Amino acid sequence: MKNIRWEAEGINSYILEPVDGGLMPPFEPGAHVDVQLSPGLARSYSLVNDPAVRGYYEIAVHHAIDSRGGSRHIHEQWRVGEIFDISEPKNNFPMVEDASHTVMIAGGIGITPMLPMIARLERLGRSWELHYVAASPERAAYVDRLSEHDRVEIVYDGIPGGRRLDLKAICAAAPTDAHLYCCGPGGMLDAFVATNCDRPKGHAHIEYFSAETEVAAEGGYTLELAKSGRTITVEEGETMLDALLGAGIDIGFACAEGVCGTCEVKVLGGVPDHRDHFLTDEDKAANRSIMVCCSGSKTANLVLDL
Template identity: 55%
Template structure:
């Protein structure tokens, strides 16, 4: 669907906030806290961004975009080319990081640009009158996006690394002291999420997290074959290309967005063979089952993979 950029705001160093309005109609499709949309930047180039505004107000969609110094055309394109009044293509919302709205208590933990999905969760919990708390950690104040939405709230703790007088974020004690009826959410840089997953094991299914970038190298060693069951094609993956590169080069229609294995768009069912999983999307149980693979970043541990496409 099409949307118009209503306004652009500087939120922090290298972070811009965009407010989008529907091109047709009075409101966008509704969304739930933690949802994201895909924006089409140019043919073959899409990126996913969390919706950060209150889900009770679908008249606008708000997203925050951090300029990645290693951008391959996504955030750099947005920062350099998006302007107010411009019409862009936006997908309908999709939620891979949903909020458990009936939890007795919610603990939201964010680092850097990982604050964006937490803002919609915060707004929803506040609107429902639920018990919640937020912990937001950034390196410096000038890199703290959307800080004015958090300051002054009694249940928000902001940790600024280069300001010693701000409280420190202690994941271990935070998780250990979480009430039994609480759900805990984390979104931020890979280091924070790795620590959260290591510390959060006792939470079981009350632990929720979302990666914004991968913490493993993309598999591009090649040297294996893809056997496509439905079309009876065999595609060779050569050194220097990813599985997704090979599929797209052969004219196979595969979804994609992030190119890092964090969004789930390129998930492909596996019938036979053992993938070399490099993504942050599949659970460990799903990886152990070896019945799906993220084509944008993962490879193969066997000489061939048979895919259900």
């Protein structure tokens, strides 16, 4: 890691360079990387820099008060020169580049995926606007970069006299064929969904940073692993991922709360109890795959392609 910069209260940015020099793999706006913090501890972070800049990646990390180890580890342990593994960029929040107009709505650390989107839209000469809410000026990251643009609205909702974003008005003002992107805390995403912005299907895009849904840890079912022929019992109090790791199954995961998509496994039989924010409603209804970090089973047995 090349550099650490204070961006706002509780938010640092980190510049990551390849150990052997050269270029980073290309990425599209909205992409993230999984950062391996220690054995068994990985976290996903959006790439913040302009995708046209290939010499480094920039990520930003909010030190969550209730951190389960990821952001606390980074804020407390990382120093310049730190060496660690990251994944190739993955994109669960891709941008439609030829939209007539793009509306971005961000809350808190949810601003991060919007920055490369803005860079790309500027390069393409596309029409866009950004609405960004933070608790206070001290907790608003990247305001210096954002203030270069006149299509940015920043509001503070945690100070005396502050106000909330008027999501209904933003949605109502957006052209019918605009694409809208929302990333921020769960309450904001729920409010965005409730505004029913998605006029033509697929024009409203959401990225969850952390789930507020409880993971399934009720246990009481078995996993049949079709490839290895093994059967594993998921006990009360453990997740499916806990049970798989405990049985020595090598399975990739990062967020461990159903938002990043890393732990997706094909389902061959049984009915999953989907608890994630990654699969679409259609995907969930089809029951073809499951996020094993957070989801459970509605049937006594679940057959997985493992």
